[in-house]
Amino acid sequence: xxxxxxxxxxxxxxxxxxxxxxxxxxxxxxxxxxxxxxxxxxxxxxxxxxxxxxxxxxxxxxxxxxxxxxxxxxxxxxxxxxxxxxxxxxxxxxxxxxxxxxxxxxxxxxxxxxxxxxxxxxxxxxxxxxxxxxxxxxxxxxxxxxxxxxxxxxxxxxxxxxxxxxxxxxxxxxxxxxxxxxxxxxxxxxxxx
Numbered sequence: 189x190x191x192x193x194x195x196x197x198x199x200x201x202x203x204x205x206x207x208x209x210x211x212x213x214x215x216x217x218x219x220x221x222x223x224x225x226x227x228x229x230x231x232x233x234x235x236x237x238x239x240x241x242x243x244x245x246x247x248x249x250x251x252x253x254x255x256x257x258x259x260x261x262x263x264x265x266x267x268x269x270x271x272x273x274x275x276x277x278x279x280x281x282x283x284x285x286x287x288x289x290x291x292x293x294x295x296x297x298x299x300x301x302x303x304x305x306x307x308x309x310x311x312x313x314x315x316x317x318x319x320x321x322x323x324x325x326x327x328x329x330x331x332x333x334x335x336x337x338x339x340x341x342x343x344x345x346x347x348x349x350x351x352x353x354x355x356x357x358x359x360x361x362x363x364x365x366x367x368x369x370x371x372x373x374x375x376x377x378x379x380x381x
Contacts, residue, residue, distance in 0.1 A: 189376050190263045191215040194254050194273030195222040196350055197241035199229050203351050214372045216263055221253055247298055251279035266372055267291035275299055281307040295346045300327050310336045316346045
């Protein structure tokens with residue numbers, strides 16, 4: 189199995205590389221896709237990161253990059269996205285059938301603008317306990333009616349997996365990292381690898 193990680197607006201940072209290393213034993217290959225072509229821009233704050241993301245990539249381009257990488261995959265693929273990367277993963281999973289066998293989207297607030305799409309592979313959506321620009325509970329109600337979609341809600345704010353985020357939560361991050369590795373290991377075992 190191949191794992192594709194789509195990063196947040198912060199890009200490919202040390203914690204992303206650490207997660208990739210954690211997942212590496214579970215996959216034939218782990219690929220990281222980010223808005224900045226693999227470099228860590230070392231943003232000083234979230235506003236700077238978001239402005240750079242919109243200027244250098246944006247939602248449509250990020251979704252195109254994830255979809256293009258997915259379409260080149262030779263093995264079954266497990267997609268994982270965080271924040272902006274989660275929106276890109278959702279868009280890719282909702283494209284025509286592909287080698288994706290599962291997707292996990294962590295706090296993908298852009299998904300609210302794509303709630304009319306339906307994925308072609310099972311998708312776990314992990315939302316934060318709140319978002320400043322929309323009602324998380326209402327979005328979950330809408331999305332959980334779709335086939336192949338499972339919604340979860342973490343007891344932490346947007347960015348809980350990212351040490352650079354103001355809402356990072358070590359305990360919640362550890363829980364969801366363990367959850368993710370277990371889900372991938374079970375799926376990989378089911379594939380007979």
